[in-house]
Amino acid sequence: MSPVVEKLNPRKPSALSIKRDAQRGNKRGRTVAINEITLEEVRDDAVKFGLATEVLYQMNAGKEASIYLAYWKNFPLILKAYRFWQSAQAKKSKGFFAPGRMQVIAAKEYD
Numbered sequence: 001m002s003p004v005v006e007k008l009n010p011r012k013p014s015a016l017s018i019k020r021d022a023q024r025g026n027k028r029g030r031t032v033a034i035n036e037i038t039l040e041e042v043r044d045d046a047v048k049f050g051l052a053t054e055v056l057y058q059m060n061a062g063k064e065a066s067i068y069l070a071y072w073k074n075f076p077l078i079l080k081a082y083r084f085w086q087s088a089q090a091k092k093s094k095g096f097f098a099p100g101r102m103q104v105i106a107a108k109e110y111d
Helices: 015-024 039-048 097-110
Strands: 054-061 065-072 075-082
Antiparallel strands (some): 065 075
16 A cells, blocks of 8 residues: 555545445435444454554544544554444435535545
């Protein structure tokens, strides 16, 4: 994996859309069971998508996201895992838009 951070490409599928589509299958979004994120899920996703090499523990949790202490090789970093289906600013009528929008806002802010 390249040490350079990749710029946001709006046409490239995001980690959020890949995971959402895999979990949803051929069902409508409203029929998919909603589960709370777990440390094991965050560990698996962080390693799978190349965000961290190790996730140690959850530091804090709120209504929108959970904060985890992780490592990329020998460097400590903080992971913020947003709730997958809902956040404080999302309504059920908006569906999946709010988490996807948060990803785009974060990419633009830190690019």
